[in-house]
Amino acid sequence: MADSAAAGRAKKSPAGAFFSALGGSIKEIGTTFKEGDWKTRISYPVFGFGPLMRKQVVKGIALLACELLFIWYMVGFGWNYMSKFATLGTVATEKKGRVTVYGDNSFLILLFGLLTIIAVAALILVFVLNVRENRREELLLREGKALPPNRKVLGSLLDENFDKTLLTLPMAGIFIFTVLPIIFMICVAFTNYDAQHQAPSNLFTWVGLANFRELFSFGSSGFSSTFFAVLGWTLVWAFFATFIDYFLGMGVAILINRKGIRLKKLWRTVLVLTIAVPQFVSLLYVAKMFDPDGLINVYLMKWGWIKSAIPFWTNPMLARITIVVINIWIGIPYMMLIATGLLMNIPADLYESASLDGATGFQMFRFITLPYMLFVTGPFLLTSFTNNLNNFNVIFLLTRGRPQSMAMAENAGRTDLLVTWLYKMTVNNTDYKMAAVIGIMVFVVTAVITLVVYSRLPSVKDEEAFQ
Amino acid sequence: MKKKLIALMLTGALVSSMGGMAVTADDYGSGDIKVWVAENVVDFTNEQIGSFMEEHPEFSGYTVTVEPVGEGDAAGNMITDVTAGADIYAFAQDQIARLVTAGALIDVEPGNAETVMAENDEGAVAAATVGDILYAYPITSDNGYFLYYDKSVVSDPSSLEAIIADCEAAGKNFYMEINSGWYQTAFFFATGADLTYDTDADGNFTACNTSYASPEGLVALREMVELESSSAFQNGSSVDKATNLAAIVDGTWDSGAAQNVFGDNYACAKLPSFEGCDGNTYQLSGFGGFKLLGVKPQEDENKLAVCDAIAAFLSSEEVQLARYEAVGWGPSNLNAQQSDIVKADEALAALGEQLAFTIPQGQYPGDYWTLATSLGDSIISGELTPDSSDDDLMAALTSFQDTCISYAG
Amino acid sequence: MKENSSIKRKRAIGNTFTYIALVLISIIWLFPFFGLIMQSFRSFDPAVEYGGMVDYLIPKTFSLDNYRFLLSKSTNFLLWYRNTFIIAVFVSIGQTIMILCVSYALSRMRFKGRELLMRFWLILGMFPGFLTMICLYFLLKQFGLTQAGAVPGLILISIASSGMGYYVCKGYFDTIPRALDEAARIDGASRAKIFFILTIPMAKPIIIYTMLVAFMAPWCDYVFASYVAFGYDKSYNVAVGLTRWVWTNDYQGYFTRFCAGGILIAVPVTVLFMFLQKYYVEGVTGGAVKG
Structure with a gap:
């Protein structure tokens, strides 16, 4: 974090800041050693030795514990994996008689190799902190000042350093269960890890940019055209899902909030049911309702309105429309709740003066309600758009991406979003390498949209302004 | 104090000698064996394995657990993580090539292979074969339409x-x-x-x-x-x-x-x-299809032998017949197919008639x-x-x- | 006076149309739930009524067979239910603690790298979650938290990264006047004391909102839960167990039982939600404005 902290200080050129900080650290390590006493010098190999000798027990023990933990990890576990990281393993699994002798497990080598590399980086960081602490203590002592008592050092963790106490656990959790896996999968995008190279029975290895080349090759494999087809639908879907729900939800909220409408709470409660009932129950049931032999088709046919079943799920266009429509059922209530709260914030006298000027209801909506809502909910619209880009549940529970098409590669269907396609690749095809590539693409799309839109939102102000 | 010690040593010796005896009678060691079958045959499989273990005290060191994992899920899980998968598992034959590639299947023990090939119908044997090697034990021959x-x-x-x-x-x-x-x-x-x-x-x-x-x-x-x-x-x-x-x-x-x-x-x-x-x-x-039983590659020879024996037993004539009686799965075993109760089954009869026009489903x-x-x-x-x-x-x-x-x- | 009455009449007509619209919307919104309830009362016992898909809505005989089946020993439904409940309770508590810690630190404290940390987490959130599923599976396996240990494993995963979902809660903290903190600090209170004595009691609505949202999510978790349980059916949660009934061909005639199971899950969750709806509304509205 010190690197990032250093980089954070000078926002203008993070890279430059990073290197100047790096240079500073190296210089500091040198001067400290040259000018330091024997306690400081021994601290170089034995972390925390100086502080311990100077009775800074808390810091000393913490530093030493980090080093010991690292050594214990490295000897017992880490080195074994890190040493094979460059090749991801060379010993193949073989059969001796009928007994199987497993060789290197490329997957674990990659995963724990990464973890070990990160541990080494962390150790270097701790080392720098160790040096800095020694330096600080020495300077203080030289000036004739007393070092803070241990009680105070500990106490500061509940006061001015309370942020460190609060953030340690969340950051550790995020690091191990989000950052590490993401780095891991980014690495996988540069390997040939797929169904043919499945650990532990087979090895996989680094292949450079081959997978990205496959994604963007307009060859016979059709991967590229499928990618762009899926991407296109993903964007279209996110657009409709976000804006249709947004306006309809607002409309319903306005209806319910009309003066003189009774039972407001009842109407809201009815709508909110779709949020409360777990989606896998409601959406699976709704998906069945729209089957060719489901309730909707059967009743329409019974009443003689249609002759043959409407192919809600099998016609690509119709399937897409059906999904968007059913998503309204899920999406309106959220927007309705949000709009209800916000509409109350609009000063009533605005409407009164407008109606005195003879404005119609629509004009009031167009010139008062809508601008206000758009202004206030800009960031919400953006997040709900990116959430819809990755709206797995609705697609997965309704169609699982179907109907499939001859024109699409890797099992992609006409209603597949990038994320559901990704899911199919990992779970059904175990084609991890391409899944990782697609995952990176999803990230790129989301990030680009967010960056471009976010900076243009009118309501994005300095966050301090809220306080 | 001393007496107590001697007594302790004596019992210790006794226990170890008994242990030693047990080892001579049972050199298969001990361990856990996990079996995956479809939910509706879990009870049946448990019963069969129970009686098998009674008949074979030499395997008594092993604890067999049967878990309900459907044929489709079983193949998917085995491919995702072989090491955590079952030791013996049932799957539909269309998955066999994927399973072999992923290293989730070991070839059938040569002694058993001969019996399997002789006793099961031709299509079933073909379905369990990849290349020239028999990789699985057929248990049904009813996966047709x-x-x-x-x-x-x-x-x-x-x-x-x-x-x-x-x-x-x-x-x-x-x-x-x-x-x-x-x-x-x-x-x-x-x-x-x-x-x-x-x-x-x-x-x-x-x-x-x-x-x-x-x-x-x-x-x-x-x-x-x-x-x-x-x-x-x-x-x-x-x-x-x-x-x-x-x-x-x-x-x-x-x-x-x-x-x-x-x-x-x-x-x-x-x-x-x-x-x-x-x-x-x-x-x-159309296709004639089969359900197969596979054994996962093992690092321990003894455990492999026990798994082989259990798989062979679960695919034997008597168990196939019993399975038909319990849940109605049509046997792949030739003798079982000829038994009177199987022949009297209307649906199996229709399937039998249809099978003449199908091709045994190979690997796709x-x-x-x-x-x-x-x-x-x-x-x-x-x-x-x-x-x-x-x-x-x-x-x-x-x-x-x-x-x-x-x-x- | 005349004008007034014409406005009134206009409004009355408008309201009538609004009522019609609202009733129509309500029917559409309730219909699937009505269907679900009806299906759940159709027996799967062929002696009573046919249990597969049918082309009518109201069962010919109302029966409790499905519910009896779910509560009986012939299925692990109750176990799945218990698993999900345990997961939901622990996740609800754990996530709330994590989020409170992060929100307080980011809202009240100013430290080196704060902005960078927030930006970094924002970027992390743009990676699709499924990508890391296989990796998380093997990480959990290393700790023995898959298959038989899937329940604690799922709890761990759900809590571990939850700090990143701090937006709504931090937004709420930002609205609590800082002057209060400053006053307390002048009185000599430590940061920790302010957090526990001052901020947390004032954050009751947002705590309830956070707990509610965290409690509801595990009831829906199919994808990762099925991955981690890895075929070990005693570790399934309700979503995994029931979804299998609908999708796999091994389990036929389970449709009505799925509906009954769905009702048993939906009713308590819905009741809880309705009780705490006020806080939920406050949370989503606040979250929407603050992005």
């Missing part, structure tokens, strides 16, 4: 045109899952188009033998398109999910459900024949199944219709065939 129908609606089950006409007249539905690679072949293999893959011993696909893009394939595809255009046609293969049912192409696993729906009008028959656009009559064909790449779904979906979604020209249909077939070929090698 035939026709269930309502006697009061369908008058002539031997002709597809007649069935459709009867259904349309009665306003009822005929179900067949044409967007499944499994059911689709009924049409293609009927007209003489073919599609098989060669595999090497590691489960890799080396060659694709196909003639879908041919006049024969065209006749088959056109028939599917024609069928789909009927108002009585519904895509599906599960009695429970069907409504207004008059006839369905389905397998033995649905015989109970079909009897419930049709009641006294329940009947089954081999698949019908159809008149193709070229004027010839073709008998619908996983992508084939989804590709076939795409082809079926193109028909259902109206991309291909009876009005499509021969050229359009042929274009679809050519692209299908090319993609099939691209999966090999």
Whole structure:
């Protein structure tokens, strides 16, 4: 974090800041050693030795514990994996008689190799902190000042350093269960890890940019055209899902909030049911309702309105429309709740003066309600758009991406979003390498949209302004 | 104090000598063995393994647990993480190549292999073989399809045109899952188009033998398109999910459900024949399919021996018969097939009749199944219709065939 | 006076149309739930009524067979239910603690790298979650938290990264006047004391909102839960167990039982939600404005 902290200080050129900080650290390590006493010098190999000798027990023990933990990890576990990281393993699994002798497990080598590399980086960081602490203590002592008592050092963790106490656990959790896996999968995008190279029975290895080349090759494999087809639908879907729900939800909220409408709470409660009932129950049931032999088709046919079943799920266009429509059922209530709260914030006298000027209801909506809502909910619209880009549940529970098409590669269907396609690749095809590539693409799309839109939102102000 | 010590040492010696004795009688060691089978045969499998372990005290060091994991999930899980998977597991034979590639199957112990090959029907043995090596123990030979129908609606089950006409007249539905690679072949293999893959011993696909893009394939595809255009046609293969049912192409696993729906009008028959656009009559064909039992590669020789023995037992004649009696799965064992109770089963009889027209399902790449779904979906979604020209249909077939070929090698 | 009455009439007509619209919307919104309830009362016992898909809505005989089946020993439904409940309770508590810690630190404290940390987490959130599923599976396996240990494993995963979902809660903290903190600090209270004595009691609505949202999510978790349980059916949660009934061909005639199971899950969750709806509304509205 010190690197990032250093980089954070000078926002203008993070890279430059990073290197100047790096240079500073190296210089500091040198001067400290040259000018330091024997306690400081021994601290170089034995972390925390100086502080311990100077009775800074808390810091000393913490530093030493980090080093010991690292050594214990490295000897017992880490080195074994890190040493094979460059090749991801060379010993193949073989059969001796009928007994199987497993060789290197490329997957674990990659995963724990990464973890070990990160541990080494962390150790270097701790080392720098160790040096800095020694330096600080020495300077203080030289000036004739007393070092803070241990009680105070500990106490500061509940006061001015309370942020460190609060953030340690969340950051550790995020690091191990989000950052590490993401780095891991980014690495996988540069390997040939797929169904043919499945650990532990087979090895996989680094292949450079081959997978990205496959994604963007307009060859016979059709991967590229499928990618762009899926991407296109993903964007279209996110657009409709976000804006249709947004306006309809607002409309319903306005209806319910009309003066003189009774039972407001009842109407809201009815709508909110779709949020409360777990989606896998409601959406699976709704998906069945729209089957060719489901309730909707059967009743329409019974009443003689249609002759043959409407192919809600099998016609690509119709399937897409059906999904968007059913998503309204899920999406309106959220927007309705949000709009209800916000509409109350609009000063009533605005409407009164407008109606005195003879404005119609629509004009009031167009010139008062809508601008206000758009202004206030800009960031919400953006997040709900990116959430819809990755709206797995609705697609997965309704169609699982179907109907499939001859024109699409890797099992992609006409209603597949990038994320559901990704899911199919990992779970059904175990084609991890391409899944990782697609995952990176999803990230790129989301990030680009967010960056471009976010900076243009009118309501994005300095966050301090809220306080 | 001393006495106590001596007593302790004595009992210690006694225990260790007993242990030693046990070791001489039972040199298989000990451990846990995990078995995955479909939920509805968990109890049955537990009982069978219980009695097997009683008969074989030499395996008593092992604890066998049976967990309900369906055949589809089992294959997927084994491929994702072999080490956490079951030691013995049941799967449908279309998964065998993937499983071998992923290193999730060990070849059948040579002693058992001879017995398996001698005692099971030819199709089952072929389905359990990859390259020239037998990789699994067949347990059923009922994974095929035939026709269930309502006697009061369908008058002539031997002709597809007649069935459709009867259904349309009665306003009822005929179900067949044409967007499944499994059911689709009924049409293609009927007209003489073919599609098989060669595999090497590691489960890799080396060659694709196909003639879908041919006049024969065209006749088959056109028939599917024609069928789909009927108002009585519904895509599906599960009695429970069907409504207004008059006839369905389905397998033995649905015989109970079909009897419930049709009641006294329940009947089954081999698949019908159809008149193709070229004027010839073709008998619908299809796949014969099998359920197999696989053993995971093991690092311990003794455990492997125990797993081999259990798998061999679970696929033996007596257990196959008992399984038929318990849950109605048709045996792959030749002797069991000849037993009186199996022969008396109406659905199995129809399947037996149909099997003469099918080809034993060999190995297909996983992508084939989804590709076939795409082809079926193109028909259902109206991309291909009876009005499509021969050229359009042929274009679809050519692209299908090319993609099939691209999966090999 | 006349004008007034014409406005009134206009409004009355408008309201009538609004009522019609609202009633129509309500019917559409309730219909699937009505269907679900009806299906759940249709027996799967062929002696009573056919248990598969049917082309009518109201069962011919109302029966409790499905519910009896779910509560009996012939299925692990109750176990799945218990698993899900345990997961939901722990996740609800754990996530709330994590989020409170992060929100307080980011809202009240100013430290080196704060902005960078927030930006970094924002970027992390743009990676699709499924990507890391296989990796998380093997990480959990290393700790023995898959298959038989899937329940604690799922709890761990759900809590571990939850700090990143601090937006709504931090937004709420930002609205609590800082002057209060400053006053307390002048009185000599430590940061920790302010957090526990001052901020947390004032954050009751947002705590309830956070707990509610965290409690509801596990009831829906299918994808990762099925991955981690890895075929070990005693570790399933309700979503995994029931979804299998609908999708796999091994379990036929389970449709009505799925519906009944769905009702048993939906009713308590819905009741809880309705009780705490006020806080939920406050949370989503606040979250929407603050992005």
